[in-house]
Amino acid sequence: MTVVHTLPSRPAAIRPGAISITDLTVSYDRVPAVHHLSGTFATGSLTAIVGPNGAGKSTLLNAIIGAIPADEGRIEITGIDRHRIGYLPQRADIDQTFPISVYDTVALGLWHETGMFRRVSADGRQRVHAALNALGLSGLDLRPIGHLSVGQFQRALFARLMLQDAGLILLDEPFAGLDTTTTADLMQQIADWHGEGRTIVAVLHDLAQVRQSFPDTLLLSKGRAIWGGSREVLTATNLSAAGYIVETVAVPAPALVAGARA
Amino acid sequence: MTLYHLLFEPFVAYGFLRRALLACLALSLGCGPIGVLLVLRRMSLMGDAMSHAILPGAAIAFLIAGLSLPAMSLGGLIAGLLVAMLAGAVSRATPLKEDASMAGFYLTSLALGVLIVSARGSNVDLLHVLFGSILSVDTPALLLVAAISAITLATLAVIYRPLIVECFDPGFLRAVGGHGPLFHGIFLGLVVLNLVAGFQSLGSLMAVGLMMLPATAARLWARDVLSLFWVASLIAFLSGYIGLLASYHLNLASGPAIIFTAGLAYVGSIVFGRNGGLVRTYFPPPHYHTTPAEHGR
Amino acid sequence: MRFDWVRIVGWIGAPQTTVPRPRLRFARNPTWSGASAVGLRANDGHGLSRTVWGALTQPTVLALLLIHPTLALAAPLKVVASFTILADMVRQVAGPHAEVIALVGPGGDTHTFDPSPADAGKLGGADLIVVNGLGLDGWMERLAKAADLKVPILTASVDVAPRQMTEAGQTVPDPHAWQDPRIGGMYLRAIALALKTADPAHATTFTDNTDRLTAALEALDQNARQQIAGVPASRRRIITSHDAFGYFGRAYGVSMLAPEGISTDQEPSAGAVARIIDQIRSQAIGTVFIENMANPRLIETIRTDTGATDGGTLYSDSLSPPDGPAPTYLAMLRYNISKLVAAMKGS
Numbered sequence: 001m002t003v004v005h006t007l008p009s010r011p012a013a014i015r016p017g018a019i020s021i022t023d024l025t026v027s028y029d030r031v032p033a034v035h036h037l038s039g040t041f042a043t044g045s046l047t048a049i050v051g052p053n054g055a056g057k058s059t060l061l062n063a064i065i066g067a068i069p070a071d072e073g074r075i076e077i078t079g080i081d082r083h084r085i086g087y088l089p090q091r092a093d094i095d096q097t098f099p100i101s102v103y104d105t106v107a108l109g110l111w112h113e114t115g116m117f118r119r120v121s122a123d124g125r126q127r128v129h130a131a132l133n134a135l136g137l138s139g140l141d142l143r144p145i146g147h148l149s150v151g152q153f154q155r156a157l158f159a160r161l162m163l164q165d166a167g168l169i170l171l172d173e174p175f176a177g178l179d180t181t182t183t184a185d186l187m188q189q190i191a192d193w194h195g196e197g198r199t200i201v202a203v204l205h206d207l208a209q210v211r212q213s214f215p216d217t218l219l220l221s222k223g224r225a226i227w228g229g230s231r232e233v234l235t236a237t238n239l240s241a242a243g244y245i246v247e248t249v250a251v252p253a254p255a256l257v258a259g260a261r262a
Numbered sequence: 263m264t265l266y267h268l269l270f271e272p273f274v275a276y277g278f279l280r281r282a283l284l285a286c287l288a289l290s291l292g293c294g295p296i297g298v299l300l301v302l303r304r305m306s307l308m309g310d311a312m313s314h315a316i317l318p319g320a321a322i323a324f325l326i327a328g329l330s331l332p333a334m335s336l337g338g339l340i341a342g343l344l345v346a347m348l349a350g351a352v353s354r355a356t357p358l359k360e361d362a363s364m365a366g367f368y369l370t371s372l373a374l375g376v377l378i379v380s381a382r383g384s385n386v387d388l389l390h391v392l393f394g395s396i397l398s399v400d401t402p403a404l405l406l407v408a409a410i411s412a413i414t415l416a417t418l419a420v421i422y423r424p425l426i427v428e429c430f431d432p433g434f435l436r437a438v439g440g441h442g443p444l445f446h447g448i449f450l451g452l453v454v455l456n457l458v459a460g461f462q463s464l465g466s467l468m469a470v471g472l473m474m475l476p477a478t479a480a481r482l483w484a485r486d487v488l489s490l491f492w493v494a495s496l497i498a499f500l501s502g503y504i505g506l507l508a509s510y511h512l513n514l515a516s517g518p519a520i521i522f523t524a525g526l527a528y529v530g531s532i533v534f535g536r537n538g539g540l541v542r543t544y545f546p547p548p549h550y551h552t553t554p555a556e557h558g559r
Numbered sequence: 560m561r562f563d564w565v566r567i568v569g570w571i572g573a574p575q576t577t578v579p580r581p582r583l584r585f586a587r588n589p590t591w592s593g594a595s596a597v598g599l600r601a602n603d604g605h606g607l608s609r610t611v612w613g614a615l616t617q618p619t620v621l622a623l624l625l626i627h628p629t630l631a632l633a634a635p636l637k638v639v640a641s642f643t644i645l646a647d648m649v650r651q652v653a654g655p656h657a658e659v660i661a662l663v664g665p666g667g668d669t670h671t672f673d674p675s676p677a678d679a680g681k682l683g684g685a686d687l688i689v690v691n692g693l694g695l696d697g698w699m700e701r702l703a704k705a706a707d708l709k710v711p712i713l714t715a716s717v718d719v720a721p722r723q724m725t726e727a728g729q730t731v732p733d734p735h736a737w738q739d740p741r742i743g744g745m746y747l748r749a750i751a752l753a754l755k756t757a758d759p760a761h762a763t764t765f766t767d768n769t770d771r772l773t774a775a776l777e778a779l780d781q782n783a784r785q786q787i788a789g790v791p792a793s794r795r796r797i798i799t800s801h802d803a804f805g806y807f808g809r810a811y812g813v814s815m816l817a818p819e820g821i822s823t824d825q826e827p828s829a830g831a832v833a834r835i836i837d838q839i840r841s842q843a844i845g846t847v848f849i850e851n852m853a854n855p856r857l858i859e860t861i862r863t864d865t866g867a868t869d870g871g872t873l874y875s876d877s878l879s880p881p882d883g884p885a886p887t888y889l890a891m892l893r894y895n896i897s898k899l900v901a902a903m904k905g906s
Contacts, residue, residue: 029357065437082439089433098302098430099486108427111438116424144485160434170437276833277864397832398856400863509829516829 016199017080017168018043019064024073026056026063032071033059039218039227041201043079046194048210048230049203051220052243057203058090060220061170064201079167079199084112086166088157090173096146102156103141106131109163131159136185151182158186169193171202175209187213207234207244272510278397279506282516285399285407285463286502289472292411292456294495295418297477298487299449302429306478308346308364309470312457315345315368317375325382335462342454345371350450354443393465396506397516403463410459414452421445426487464517471521472498479528482535497527636758639685641696642669643878644737645715645746647888649689652751652768656761662699665880669696679706687757688712689750693721695734713753715746724805735875739806740780740892744773772889779892780810786900787811794903798839798861799848803875804899813899827857839865846870846902870902 019041026034033056041047049057062068064075065087077085107120107128114120120128132141135155145153154174161169171190175183191213194200204210210217210230217230221242226233236246273279300306319341320334327333345367352363394403418425427435428442435442460469476497477490484490505520512519533540636657640646646661653659662678663669669691679702682688690699692714700712719742721732736742751769755762787795795813797804808815816835839847839861847862848870862869873895874885885891 062433065433067433067436083437085437087433087437089431093431093433095430099481099484099490100426100430101486104486105431108431108434114423116440117420272829272833276836278832278836278860279829282829394856395827397827397829398860400856400859506829510833511830513828513830515827519828 014165014197015080015167016043016197017085017166018045018078018199019168019201020074020076020078022074022076024060024063024075025071026059026068027071028056028059028068034063034220035222036073037220037225038073039225041199044194044197044199045216046190046200046214047202047216047218048214049201049218049220050205050207050210050234055220055222055242057220058172061087061172061201061203064170077168084164084166084168086161086164086169088161088169088171088174091150091154091157091176094157096148096153098146099144101142102132102137102145102148103128105145106141106156106159106163109160112164127163128159131162132156134162135159135189150177151179154178154182154186158189162189167198169198169200171200173203173205175204175206183209207239210234268511269507272507278399279510281399281401281404282396282506283503285396285404286472286506286520287499288404288408288411289460289464289469290476290495290498290502292407292414293460293469293473294476294480294498295491296414296453296456297473297475297498298480298490298494299425299429300453300474301477301481302487305360305364306474307361308453309457309473311364311368312342312346312454313461313466313470314372314375316342316458316461317372318378319344319375321375321378321382325378331462335458338461339454339458341371341375342458343451346450346454347447350443350446393461394463395517396464396468396502396520397509399463406459407463410455414456417448417452421448425449467521468517471524472501475521475524475528476501479524479531479535482531482537482539485537497524497531501527636686636754637684638687638689639682640689641672641691641699642667642876644876644888644891645689645691645750647878647886648715648743648746649750649754651772651888652747652765653754653761654764654768656758656764657754663877665877665883667877669876672696672698674698674702678702682706682708682710685710687753689753690714691734691737692716693719693732693734693736711753711757713749715749716742717749718745722805722809733805735803736806737888738804738875738892738895739810740776740783741810742806743888743892744776747772747776775889776892779889779896783811783896783900786896787813787903790900790903793842794844796838796842796844797848797899797902798835798844798846798867799873799875804873804895807895807899813903832857832861835861836864839867846905848873848898848902871898873898 021037021039021041024034024037025032033054035056037060049060051057059068063070064077065085066082107124109131110120110124110128113124129138129141132138135158137152137155137159140148140152140156145156148156158174174186174190178186187209190200190202202214204214211234214230217226217228217233219226219233219238219242224242226238240246273283300308316338319337319339321337323330323333323337345364349360349364349367352358352367353360356363358366399407424435424440424442425445425448427440428445432442456473457469460466460473464472476494479497480490480493484493501524502520505523506516508514508523509516509519531539536542635655636653638646638649638653638657638659640649640659640661642663643661643665646659649657649659660681662674662681663672682699682703683706688699688703688710690696690712693716703710703712716734716736719736721734721736723730724733725731737746747769751765754765758765792812795811796816797808797813798816804813804815807813816838838844844865844867846869847858847865847867861867874891875895878887878891879885885894
């Protein structure tokens with residue numbers, strides 16, 4: 001895989017990244033999961049990746065961060081250092097039984113400052129606690145991550161992302177298994193990041209949420225990829241072609257007309 | 263029998279017991295953390311597998327250099343490293359998980375070792391020669407174990423953070439650019455180094471036993487990795503100390519006495535451990551009443 | 560232990576068995592006067608079955624063979640012994656009339672020997688098998704039984720009343736009887752008897768050799784007693800890592816102290832090692848012996864802690880290689896005794 005760096009052109013506090021994909025083919029377990037994909041995640045965009053299971057969504061994210069090598073094609077990341085990508089793995093890929101505290105897990109978000117060996121500075125410690133408070137986890141910093149509920153653990157991972165201060169954020173199923181309150185809180189956090197100008201890509205399953213909150217969508221299904229604005233992409237035609245079961249709801253005509261006028 | 267006579271006098275009077283205790287100390291310091299990491303990575307049976315996997319290396323060294331202990335230890339070390347690396351590589355590149363690929367390699371390695379030894383026609387039990395005993399630790403063996411422990415602790419201090427992250431969140435480590443397989447490889451190297459040094463100076467039962475039993479027991483007392491390290495080391499050293507005393511006063515075989523003491527510590531931890539022991543689970547201490555605001559959300 | 564001569568005749572025309580047999584021994588002794596008398600040619604290179612059949616159709620030869628079966632056995636006996644000490648004894652008694660091999664070579668461990676199929680082949684070609692018995696080499700008899708061999712087996716210790724020892728918590732007979740020279744004499748007599756039955760033609764040679772050797776053993780025994788008498792009674796103690804000198808100790812009133820017991824696999828307790836150290840220190844024993852195949856590390860430990868010196872190697876369960884100090888049984892006894900007495904005196 002070729003990853004090309006370009007120097008950032010503006011010295012802003014937030015340096016957002018962009019991803020440009022050219023004719024990408026990636027295999028998972030020796031089966032091609034992403035086929036000849038081409039497209040762009042523009043700077044500052046907020047894109048959802050949707051598709052049925054097995055369509056290659058997680059594989060694409062893994063290829064972008066460099067975990068899986070591409071068979072063909074290029075992924076070009078501009079604007080940021082490849083190692084400053086904020087990546088939220090699927091919760092199943094993290095061993096929650098590991099004996100580590102919430103504080104230590106969240107403090108890993110300061111990796112770009114501490115690297116592998118340096119200690120977290122006093123200022124860094126304060127920022128860790130601030131992040132924990134911002135996500136409603138105050139007081140839980142010494143608890144082992146195994147004692148957290150699903151919602152609390154996801155918040156902790158978001159706190160880590162917050163500390164990473166990344167210009168490009170990749171989220172793999174961030175709301176899987178969460179209740180609506182936590183989902184709303186975390187979605188708000190994503191919206192805040194988007195407002196700060198960061199580029200965000202999220203793999204999601206809830207199409208209603210995508211329609212509501214994500215301006216852009218990449219619809220992946222076996223052999224097909226449709227990029228674009230969410231409304232244009234998530235049509236019944238595209239979805240049923242992608243393998244979703246689409247329900248058509250009959251709405252009385254007067255209500256439709258009334259809605260259109262309003 | 264005074265307390266002094268019971269607990270201290272044997273070590274004052276006999277050099278071999280002093281050396282044995284020092285060897286236990288050195289081994290505990292090195293093997294405690296390594297054992298904890300093996301348990302956390304679900305590689306608990308690796309020690310036993312490794313005690314068989316080193317045979318072809320020792321056999322080839324025996325063919326070249328005869329019954330030379332340093333040569334055979336070096337050969338065993340190389341064989342052990344090869345098996346560990348190959349097993350790790352195979353588990354990353356194929357659907358086989360680490361335990362299956364390790365089993366495949368160590369069994370093949372053991373069979374190869376037996377073939378080499380029997381082709382030579384000698385009846386010397388190489389593993390018997392290679393494996394020492396805690397009571398016959400001499401100064402070179404003591405220095406070897408101490409050096410290995412020092413190297414282990416120093417290396418772990420350096421690679422601690424990436425190694426831990428690689429254990430529980432390898433995706434994050436990849437994203438921030440850490441070379442996960444490299445640190446895993448270094449860790450495997452430390453494991454093999456500790457095991458081979460332990461075999462040669464103390465025997466396979468003691469080396470593997472002092473590595474795994476205290477680590478599993480420590481899980482029931484400590485909640486974070488660093489605490490697990492020192493609790494495991496402490497349990498290992500106390501098992502050595504009590505085991506040696508039992509071997510002296512009660513006339514028990516030394517290695518098994520130490521490991522059995524560690525086993526008792528393990529059982530005791532299961533029952534009384536503060537972090538998930540049976541007593542705590544079934545007879546929990548009284549709850550404090552907290553306000554809803556103090557409950558984490 | 561008798562040979563039946565049906566077997567002798569049967570050899571001549573016997574088909575190949577599964578165990579490869581050597582060529583007929585008739586071919587190996589071209590000086591056999593009987594052979595030249597009846598015109599048998601030796602060493603014609605093709606095996607003698609053709610020639611022998613041709614010869615044996617002559618009634619004279621057949622009659623001679625039936626009347627004097629011993630004429631058929633003038634070639635050296637093939638004897639397989641379990642280990643080098645027994646092999647040497649057989650060699651000494653039989654002289655040139657036997658070819659002897661030992662399955663366990665110098666430095667090998669007879670207790671734990673694991674015979675291979677090649678060893679079974681060697682047994683198959685033998686006329687006599689010699690074992691020690693008393694639990695040392697039970698594998699030999701098991702091997703012979705498994706290979707279904709009809710070779711007679713002599714247990715050299717058949718006349719010996721064994722002493723008992725504890726091994727792994729049990730009381731078992733001590734097999735190392737040959738370390739007592741008088742018992743060595745009994746071994747020799749048993750071996751001589753077996754050889755005479757197998758090869759009566761040379762019985763006088765065997766008897767002469769046995770008498771000579773027994774006299775040498777008695778002289779050695781007297782010499783040993785004299786030497787040990789020169790050691791004060793309180794210092795008649797030996798530390799060695801292998802409990803193979805029990806009979807020696809019993810014969811000469813020497814206490815043998817062994818830290819590991821008979822089995823080299825047993826792991827010692829700290830208490831036992833401490834007691835050995837105490838004993839060495841309190842009795843000022845200055846020399847400690849390492850048996851030539853046990854784990855020497857423990858002995859090193861004891862020596863480091865007591866300051867005792869290394870007495871060198873004692874040959875307990877096997878002879879040394881031919882260029883070593885104990886290539887024969889007598890040489891081994893002499894060597895061991897001189898070392899042990901020196902240790903007792905010098906400590």
